Amino acid sequence: MLPEVTAVRYVTPLREGGSMPGLVEADDRRLYVLKWVGAAQGRKALVAEVLAGELGRALGLPVPELVLLDLDPVLARSEPDPQIQEQMRASGGANLGMAFVSGALNFDPLCFEVDPLLAGRVLWFDALIGNVDRSWRNPNMLVAAGGLRLVDHGASLIFHHAWSGAAAWITRPYDAAGHALLPAGPDLKAADAELAPLAAEAVGAAVDAIPEVWLTDEPGFDSADAVRAAYRTQLTARLAGPRAWLPEVAA
Incomplete structure (x- = not known):
């Protein structure tokens, strides 16, 4: 099972890729790149991220730690971009978090x-x-x-x-x-x-x-x-x- 954490602060969007992941701080005081369950790619992209990522880490490959990240949609109030706000509001509950790699x-x-x-x-x-x-x-x-560091495996396992x-x-x-x-x-x-x-x-x-x-x-x-x-x-x-x-x- 993935470790479970809760988002306590929305930091900023990461405007890369179609799903525009967000950077959030969780209740364990760590930063995570949040992959939205409400993004256009849907939950199967997150399933692929978990299955591929955990398999890769088991093989000793440098995949950052993954967590199950609980999101309260109320955090969308701090994001001015309406498109990202909509995505956040559609992603309440369990999302995927990837440990943020500082200075990468x-x-x-x-x-x-x-x-x-x-x-x-x-x-x-x-x-x-x-x-x-x-x-x-x-x-x-x-x-x-x-x-x-190997990241973004949502397009695998098609x-x-x-x-x-x-x-x-x-x-x-x-x-x-x-x-x-x-x-x-x-x-x-x-x-x-x-x-x-x-x-x-x-x-x-x-x-x-x-x-x-x-x-x-x-x-x-x-x-x-x-x-x-x-x-x-x-x-x-x-x-x-x-x-x-x-x-x-x-x-």
Whole structure:
């Protein structure tokens, strides 16, 4: 389960991405980037963030801590932008919070070097979850003290937008042509040997971390547990090998 905190102060909007996340202070006196459940992308983007993020952290990848962040819509009164106010009012209750990375810079593949082993691990992870949003145009990586941070996984696991065709995703190859870490010479062979067994063990806990409130009333399922089982089936089958979905990259 994700740690639970409550927003006590709305600080500022972060005008990046379609959902315009907000920076808030919680009752644990920490700052979080808040991803709105009432944003246009809806709760499935938050489900993908949790499942991918918790799986990535279990693999030892640098994903910031995630929390379940309770929001009182009354905080919208401190935001002058009507569009953001509307989004805040539609997001009362459980939202997703990501620990704020102070002093971070956006990753630029032309400015920052990445070790081939780490690059391979990140690319392998993105291939597993089908992350279409780690391109050189929009890397969704930050550089801070201690190195890279991987953020924004809401566009991964796209099979859950159409469960009727989800089985086809299990073997779907990952297109790495525009991946931001290709210039680093990612060592995918080493990453596969290291991460595949770890991921197989970590899938269950990552799925269990998804808040039940975001899994209820899913069309085609009679319970949140049934939805969880479907996510486990998808990722377990994708990992079962041979992992033909892994891209081929130049050594």
